[in-house]
Amino acid sequence: MKKKHPLVKYLREEMLPTVFCPGCGGGTVLNVYAHAINELGIDPATIVSVTGIGCSSWIPSPYYKTDTLHVLHGRAIAFATGVKIKKPDLKVIVIAGDGDIAAIGGNHLIHAARRNIDLTVFLINNSIYAMTGGQVAPSTPQGVPTTTTPYGNPEPNFDFTQLAIAAGACYAARWTTYHVFHLLKSMKKAIIKKGFSFIEIISQCPVSYGKMVGMRTASDFLRLYKETSVNVKKAALMKEEELENKIIIGEFVDKEREEFTEALRNINKRLSPEVA
Amino acid sequence: MNYSPIRQKYLKQLSGKTLFLQGDAALGYGAIYAGCDFFAGYPITPASEIAELLALEMPKVDGYCIQMEDEIASIASVIGAVWAGGKGMTATSGPGFSLMQECVGYAVMTETPCVIIDVQRSGPSTGQATKPAQGDIMQARWGTHGDHEIIALAPNSVQECLSLIIECFNLAEKYRTPVILLTDGEIGHLREKIVMPDPDDIRLMSRRFANKGEVIFGGKLIPPMIEYGKGTFSHVTGSTHKESGMRDVQTQSVHEKLITRIYAKIDKNREKIIRVEKDFIPDAEYAVVAYGATSRPAKGAVIKARKAKKKIDFLRLITIWPFPRNEIRELGKRVKKIFIPEMNLGQISREIERFVHCEVVPISKIGGIAHSIDEIYEAINE
Numbered sequence: 001m002k003k004k005h006p007l008v009k010y011l012r013e014e015m016l017p018t019v020f021c022p023g024c025g026g027g028t029v030l031n032v033y034a035h036a037i038n039e040l041g042i043d044p045a046t047i048v049s050v051t052g053i054g055c056s057s058w059i060p061s062p063y064y065k066t067d068t069l070h071v072l073h074g075r076a077i078a079f080a081t082g083v084k085i086k087k088p089d090l091k092v093i094v095i096a097g098d099g100d101i102a103a104i105g106g107n108h109l110i111h112a113a114r115r116n117i118d119l120t121v122f123l124i125n126n127s128i129y130a131m132t133g134g135q136v137a138p139s140t141p142q143g144v145p146t147t148t149t150p151y152g153n154p155e156p157n158f159d160f161t162q163l164a165i166a167a168g169a170c171y172a173a174r175w176t177t178y179h180v181f182h183l184l185k186s187m188k189k190a191i192i193k194k195g196f197s198f199i200e201i202i203s204q205c206p207v208s209y210g211k212m213v214g215m216r217t218a219s220d221f222l223r224l225y226k227e228t229s230v231n232v233k234k235a236a237l238m239k240e241e242e243l244e245n246k247i248i249i250g251e252f253v254d255k256e257r258e259e260f261t262e263a264l265r266n267i268n269k270r271l272s273p274e275v276a
Numbered sequence: 277m278n279y280s281p282i283r284q285k286y287l288k289q290l291s292g293k294t295l296f297l298q299g300d301a302a303l304g305y306g307a308i309y310a311g312c313d314f315f316a317g318y319p320i321t322p323a324s325e326i327a328e329l330l331a332l333e334m335p336k337v338d339g340y341c342i343q344m345e346d347e348i349a350s351i352a353s354v355i356g357a358v359w360a361g362g363k364g365m366t367a368t369s370g371p372g373f374s375l376m377q378e379c380v381g382y383a384v385m386t387e388t389p390c391v392i393i394d395v396q397r398s399g400p401s402t403g404q405a406t407k408p409a410q411g412d413i414m415q416a417r418w419g420t421h422g423d424h425e426i427i428a429l430a431p432n433s434v435q436e437c438l439s440l441i442i443e444c445f446n447l448a449e450k451y452r453t454p455v456i457l458l459t460d461g462e463i464g465h466l467r468e469k470i471v472m473p474d475p476d477d478i479r480l481m482s483r484r485f486a487n488k489g490e491v492i493f494g495g496k497l498i499p500p501m502i503e504y505g506k507g508t509f510s511h512v513t514g515s516t517h518k519e520s521g522m523r524d525v526q527t528q529s530v531h532e533k534l535i536t537r538i539y540a541k542i543d544k545n546r547e548k549i550i551r552v553e554k555d556f557i558p559d560a561e562y563a564v565v566a567y568g569a570t571s572r573p574a575k576g577a578v579i580k581a582r583k584a585k586k587k588i589d590f591l592r593l594i595t596i597w598p599f600p601r602n603e604i605r606e607l608g609k610r611v612k613k614i615f616i617p618e619m620n621l622g623q624i625s626r627e628i629e630r631f632v633h634c635e636v637v638p639i640s641k642i643g644g645i646a647h648s649i650d651e652i653y654e655a656i657n658e
Contacts, residue, residue, distance in 0.1 A: 012509075015522070045507035050356070062511055062522055067504040069359060070513035070523070071352065072382055078349035082356025082364070083504060085340050086314055090360070090505045111345040264342075268335045274282050275338050 007034040010044055015062045023210075023218035025177040025203030026059045029095070029124060032180055033064065036187040047091045050080040052105065055131045055205070056097035056124035066093075074104030077112045080119050088118070088261040091191060095122040098139040099129050102160050106138075113167035113196045117260040120190050121198045123160055130208035144212055161200045165253050170195030172253040174232075176202040176225035179249060186251065195259050202247060279311065279475055283337040287475035297470050299437045299463040300367075303393055304329030306441035307365050309478055312391070313339035314357035314364040316350040318372060321405045322461040323395040326367040347372035351379040355388050359512060361503040363445060367393035369461075370412055371402065373419070380454055381420030382514045384538065387493065389448035389483070389501075391441065393457045395464040398644045407644020408461030410568055410619040416456045417597050423535055425542035427549060428456040428597040430568040434468045440594070446481040447549060451541055452498050458596055460619065462569035462646050493534070494519025497541050546598040553592035554603070556610070557582070562656060563589035563611045565604070565628060567596060569646055570617050577617075577652035588656070593624070601631045608632025615639055615656045617647050 008016075011034065020026045037044060045067075049060035053073035061070035067090075071079045076094045084092045094101070101109050101123045112119055128146060129135040136146040138158040145152050161174045171193045175183040183201065190197035204210070204221030215221055225247065232250035235243055268275045279287065287309060297305075304326050307315065315334060317327040327341065334341040340357075344350040347368050354364035368376060373394045383390055396412045398404035412419075416428045427447050431440045437459065444455040486492050486500040492510060493499060499519075502510045511521040516531045524530045542549065553571075555578070562581075566574035571592045578590040591607055593600055607614065608631060616625040617639035625638035639655040641647050 012511075045509070046505060048360075048504050061513065065509050067359075067509060068511045068513075069356065069504075070511070070515065071355075072378055072514060075348060075352045075379070078344065078352035079356035081342075081344070081349070082314065082316065082353030082358075082362075083360045084356075085342065085353070086357040086360035086362040087505050107345050108349055111349070264340055268338050268340075271335045272282050272338060 007038055010034040010037050010065055011063050012065050018063060019058060020055070021207045023204065023206040024055070025124070025126065025205070025218070026055060028177040028180060029059050029122065029201060029203065030063055032184050032187060033059075035184050036191060039184075040188055040191060042091060042191070046089070047093060048080070048083050050076045050083065050092060050094045052076040052096045052100040054097035054100045054129070055126070056095060057100065059124070060093070060095045074100055075108065076100065077105060077108040077119065077121065081112060081117055084117055084119060085261055085264065088265070091120070092118070093120045093122070093191065095124065098123055098125040098160060099137045102158060102163065103138045109164065110167040113164050113169045113198065115260040116168055116170060116195045116257050118194055119196055120193070121196070122187070123198065123200045124203050125160060125200055126203045126205040126209055128205055128209040128212065130205045134208040134212060146212055161198070161252055164198040168196065168257070169198045169253060170255055170257050171197035173251045174200040174202065174247075174249050176229060176247060176249060177204060178222045178225035179229070182249070189254070195257055280338065283308070283311070284475055286337050290472040291474040293472045295470050295472060296467055297434055298325055299431070299434045299459060299466050300325035300395065301329045302434045302437035302470055303367070303441050303457065303459070304333065305472070306438035307391070307445070308333060308337055309438065309473065309475065310363070310442040310445035311480055312363045312365050312445065313337070314354060314362040315340070315366065316342045316344050316353045316364070317367050318344055318347045318350050320369045320372045322397055322408070322464045323367045323369045323372075323393065325464070326393060326395075347375040348379060351376045351392065354390050355379065355383055355386070358388050358390050359504050365391040365393065367395065369395050369397045370399040373412060373415065377419040381422060381424070383454035384420065384424045384426070385514045386512050387452040387499070387538065388454065389452050390454050391444045391448055391457060392454060393441070393459065396458065396460040398642065404644045406461070408569060408619065408646065409642065409644065410460055410570065411623070411642070412458065413596060413620065413623040416458050423539060425539050426456060426597050427451065427453060427542060427595070428458045429594060430458045430596050431463060432568055432571045432592065433463070434466060434470045437463065438470060438473070442478060442480075446479075449481040449483050450498070451545065452501065453542065458568070460569050491519040493517055493521050494537065497537060497544070542598055547602070549595060549598060550600045550603070551594040552600050552603050553594060555590040557587060557589060559587055560589040560611050561587045561613070563591060563607050563614045564652070564656065565591045565593065565607070565614055565616050565624070566618070567593040567624065570619055573647045573649045574617050574652055576649035577656060580649060580653050581656060586656070596624075599627055604628050604631045608634050613637060615652070617641070617652045617655070619646065
């Protein structure tokens, strides 16, 4: 009998192999997630994965063997908010791309962080709208040509992690698909963190983004991530010009704040003594 | 469905009371009678009072009333809460209803029972924010893209706001579909007497849950649901999906089977869903068809015309969608002329034209002031 991978039990096996393009970072995120759930010993029946539209949305939908809510482009966090309020005991994990969570859905991101609702958000940043064929994204670096900025992107890109921190996230980190062990440790923290937790995962797209920057293999990207990443602690001691074109990685915030669904429960308890 | 002990106690205290309430407040109380335990909304005139009422009352029955960052997030969180086992509702007016349309389609496609209140105001765009209108009739029908059926009900009194919102929740559960309560600023802001019902007299439709191995997106015309967190590992998507819920966006037959079933579950049950108030007289030559706020002066005009010996039928549409086409066909055979007063430029009039051969005369009025009895009376006498 063919031996199965021990973590395949966390995936919808019948849907494998994945549809990701060769070299896509989505598979790495899938792998790290399965390790995180396994190491935490969480029953996958208590997880709801919520996701939107885009390549990164295909990581949880269909592959994560959890309850899955595959929603409209941009709205994953808003749908997840309803799930979490109704059933606060469930782990509600949102995984989607940067265009999904931070462009069309940016408003939901900042308000969920402000409310400090206990959601775990993994924002997969691949620098481009990949599923639709390579249009400019809020993550695309300035100057990079895309199909909708053929003369070079005239806009600066977003720092999603700083955005989440400014909006009030209790836990915020950024890693790349090269830093899998750091990412694993961080994912475990984010999943069990009470409050809004956010990890930006810089991930390679050798197809739709790679063609724009002349990097056609996953290893081109992973080498770049390895060489240009600077830990946030080290970055604090560096000058602004030294940090140009660097990826600042690490844990940025890990703090405690009153969680939203708990605040709602407390109101109900105050009004009705019968509320458990 | 039985109420939770907290809710039963709360409703028993209301039972039998005569109150002087706005339509919006009655919609809020009605949702509590209907078992709604999750409301999300965003402030908008003339619907804000629904959220304000529920913000006060919902925590008392251990429910939740949330103000979200916009109308899209409001309906999205409602749909999320429903899959987590809740009974959810949102309320808005024209501009917010426009924003919600993509999510209405998601609720149709994922067969999510939920209720959306649209307290219509004068549009398009910001229009006359504080003035009533009936301009969203066709938006309720066709606002979201793609082929679909929809259910929409229109109350014409504060008392009926309460009873019809309960019916909206029941229809949503029975047909596993979003249901729209289509009222207008006139009824939403109208204050009048209402008698609060006894909770023991309310019949609520329970949600049907799937047995082990039963599919939730096919198998039956109206499949059973699941609730997240019960170990079913269910996959819910707005993409075209198989009966299991798994995405299949390539196969023509999968899409056709799914969409025709979602369409048919309402279309084939239209006679069970549709409700009208019929007041026909022998040998009628004329008829007035009206709905919502406009049905009140319309009825007044009919009474006045009958006193003046005019032979005239009256039909009030309580169900707007699916359209009561059989009732309209019947009326079209009885009379030679149908008058339709509405606070738009003829949206229901045009729908009526599709089903009758007699003359159809819209009595349109826009600009935020409701028809008077005399205006309608004069129009039908011309």
